[in-house]
Amino acid sequence: MRSRSDCACCLADENVCVCRHSSVLATARLIDMAKAIGRTDDVTHYTSRLSLLKKAYHERFFHPELGRYDEPGTASWIQSHQVFPLYLDIVPAQQTPTVVAALVNAIHNQSDHVNCGIIGRYEISAES
Numbered sequence: 001m002r003s004r005s006d007c008a009c010c011l012a013d014e015n016v017c018v019c020r021h022s023s024v025l026a027t028a029r030l031i032d033m034a035k036a037i038g039r040t041d042d043v044t045h046y047t048s049r050l051s052l053l054k055k056a057y058h059e060r061f062f063h064p065e066l067g068r069y070d071e072p073g074t075a076s077w078i079q080s081h082q083v084f085p086l087y088l089d090i091v092p093a094q095q096t097p098t099v100v101a102a103l104v105n106a107i108h109n110q111s112d113h114v115n116c117g118i119i120g121r122y123e124i125s126a127e128s
Contacts (some may be wrong), residue, residue, distance in 0.1 A: 021057070021088060023053050023057075024050065024053050024054060024057055024088045024090060025088060027046055027049055027050045027053055028050060028088065030042070030046045031043055031046045031047055031050060034046060054088070054089070054090045057085065057090050058085070058090055058091070058092065061081070061085070062085075062091075062095070064095075066102075067095070067098035067099065067101070068081070068082055068098075068099060068102035069081040069082055069084075069085050069099065069102075078106070078115065079103060079106045079107065079110075079114065079115055082099050082100075082102050082103035082106065083103065085099065086099060086100065086103070
């Protein structure tokens with residue numbers, strides 16, 4: 001059995017595990033549901049958790065020297081790695097133009113073809 005310390009996405013100092021974008025998206029949806037049914041304590045709890053997850057995601061996947069998000073330990077990157085942080089409001093405001101430029105550059109590098117997979121299609125449409 002794997003421990004949190006074995007997971008490349010976990011940050012031991014905050015005891016937060018970010019499994020790509022799904023952790024952030026699921027927590028955001030929990031907040032929406034808690035609001036819809038009037039569970040204010042849950043809204044507060046999950047809002048705090050969402051803030052930690054966004055911070056952990058940014059710290060784990062953003063490469064400031066490249067100005068883009070990347071999968072840890074890989075030399076290649078794909079458009080979805082830029083789309084999800086933009087869609088989920090993970091990117092700090094001062095770095096948003098850089099990440100958008102990385103996404104546009106990635107699209108241009110593929111002959112202006114959007115290639116963000118079936119999962120990222122909705123998110124890139126929402127950001128357009």
